Structure formats: structure tokens, C-alpha cells
Amino acid sequence: MSGYKRPTTPASVERQLRQEAGFGCAKCGHPYIEYHHIIPFAEEQHFRPKDMVALCGNCHPAISKLGRDKQYEIKQAPFNIEREMFQGALVYDKRHLLFRVGGNLYENVPTILRFLDIPIIACAIKDNQAKITLNLFFRERKKIALGLGQ
Numbered sequence: 562m563s564g565y566k567r568p569t570t571p572a573s574v575e576r577q578l579r580q581e582a583g584f585g586c587a588k589c590g591h592p593y594i595e596y597h598h599i600i601p602f603a604e605e606q607h608f609r610p611k612d613m614v615a616l617c618g619n620c621h622p623a624i625s626k627l628g629r630d631k632q633y634e635i636k637q638a639p640f641n642i643e644r645e646m647f648q649g650a651l652v653y654d655k656r657h658l659l660f661r662v663g664g665n666l667y668e669n670v671p672t673i674l675r676f677l678d679i680p681i682i683a684c685a686i687k688d689n690q691a692k693i694t695l696n697l698f699f700r701e702r703k704k705i706a707l708g709l710g711q
Contacts (some may be wrong), residue, residue: 583641591617
């Protein structure tokens with residue numbers, strides 16, 4: 562191990578990439594995303610949003626192997642924006658509350674994602690099943706989805 566650690570993606574860049582992709586993977590719409598450099602960081606150390614795209618952990622490896630033209634096409638027509646929706650799946654272990662979200666693990670965390678005082682993604686084990694609550698809103702704060710798995 563070389564000890565090299567790439568700098569963290571700036572919060573403003575992450576925010577812009579999430580917004581551009583409709584708050585999900587640009588390829589499939591999955592709500593848990595990573596930040597991909599279309600022009601590889603190893604080639605040019607940058608955090609330019611125009612040369613980056615939000616992708617989920619499932620799509621990221623495959624998309625990074627495509628030509629840059631195809632990567633930019635995916636960036637320009639993000640799944641959620643094109644379909645005005647999102648989709649995705651949480652992978653969890655029913656024996657205990659352990660969620661893998663992209664490259665992160667959440668263990669015994671009842672609220673995985675919160676916006677202001679509203680839990681966007683919350684979970685609990687009840688009757689040996691994971692109960693997932695998902696709250697999504699239009700810009701006008703009109704709820705479009707809630708209570709999956711309840």
C-alpha cells in the first residue's frame with residue numbers, strides 16, 4: 562500500500578453532480594451514488610463537475626470502462642431526469658440492521674438519510690424483517706413516496 566489518499570470530493574461538486582443526475586445514478590437511477598471522474602483523476606487531478614458524473618456502486622465499474630463519449634452521453638441524459646423517477650434497491654442482512662449503501666455500511670442506524678428534520682431513509686427490524694421508510698418529495702414538498710416495506 563502506497564499510503565496515497567485522494568482528496569475528498571468538495572461538497573459543492575457532490576451537490577452539483579447529485580442535482581444534475583436527479584439525485585440518483587445517471588445510468589440506472591439508484592439513489593446511492595459515488596462520484597466518477599470521466600477524465601480519470603490519475604490522468605488529471607481535478608474535481609470539475611463537467612468532467613464527472615454521479616453513478617451507483619453497481620454501474621460505476623462498468624461505466625468507467627466505456628469510452629469517454631459514452632460516459633458523457635450518460636451524464637447528459639440521466640435516468641431520473643429522463644424518466645422523472647428513481648429506482649434502486651437496498652441490500653440488507655435480515656439478522657441485524659446492516660445496510661450497504663454504495664461503499665458505506667450502516668449498522669444499527671435507524672435513520673440513514675435525513676433532510677432537515679425529515680427522515681428520507683429510515684429503517685428498523687420488526688418481526689424479523691427489515692422495515693424501510695422512504696420519503697421523497699417534489700420541489701413543492703408534496704410527498705411522492707413513503708413507507709416502503711411497512
